[in-house]
């Protein structure tokens with residue numbers, strides 16, 4: 001058994017499976033990772049694919065020290081009510097919008113709660129997980145969560161008050177990027193490129209630009225200036241984007257996202 005004890009992923013859908021696969025890839029032994037699922041056919045599939053024990057959620061909670069919750073936000077409180085929990089365990093919630101206080105209120109005393117806002121690139125090991133510890137979580141439990149989530153990408157820890165803002169940037173961010181990708185592919189087709197070629201050009205340009213940002217550590221404005229010759233073609237295109245107010249639109253879009261998170265948290269579904 002690892003020093004963290006057994007880790008159970010309870011609710012193994014898209015995000016739960018990404019974490020499960022990432023932990024195994026990062027070197028956790030299959031014997032130290034459990035899947036907590038409610039459907040026998042899902043249990044069989046997970047056991048066959050990953051070689052982990054896939055059991056019902058109550059047994060997973062009984063056998064593990066760390067419980068990663070991958071169910072939908074509205075299912076979390078009901079799920080916790082049915083689990084045999086004990087002091088000393090750590091609950092890591094992946095649920096968007098559900099505060100640590102709301103989760104703590106559904107738990108017996110002595111259980112630490114840490115909230116994570118993941119994103120879908122976790123599915124390819126390039127996720128961004130933003131982490132916030134609740135009132136009952138120890139510093140060690142936050143550190144442990146950071147090391148677990150590092151299995152599916154980068155991690156950043158913030159105060160919980162900043163988590164809605166982080167969700168508006170990285171949690172939903174892939175949707176904005178895919179939206180831009182979709183529009184650029186269409187633009188390529190309008191300019192006469194075959195769709196497959198346009199898709200390849202856009203995909204690789206996004207990958208390459210993202211890697212340049214990460215690997216050079218340069219400010220994005222510097223990288224943009226490097227491809228903007230005075231009076232040139234890129235400058236002509238950027239002027240159109242400026243005139244269309246893209247910068248202000250992104251400010252408004254992320255603010256709308258953050259405000260919607262707050263509404264949902266207040267129960268305005």
Ligand SMILES: NC(=O)c1ccc[n+]([C@@H]2O[C@H](COP(=O)([O-])OP(=O)(O)OC[C@H]3O[C@@H](n4cnc5c(N)ncnc54)[C@H](OP(=O)(O)O)[C@@H]3O)[C@@H](O)[C@H]2O)c1
Pocket residue numbers: 010011012013014015016036037038039042057069070071072073075079094095096117118119120171
């Ligand atoms: N996807 C994202 O981009 C994203 C981003 C940030 C946060 N999140 C959070 O990640 C969490 C999971 O999202 P997802 O996209 O992975 O959803 P998902 O694919 O629908 O997965 C949810 C899983 O929970 C399982 N489940 C539900 N009730 C259960 C129970 N009582 N016992 C055991 N398993 C149960 C479901 O199993 P069945 O197959 O049996 O229904 C399903 O596999 C959500 O809380 C979401 O807010 C997702």
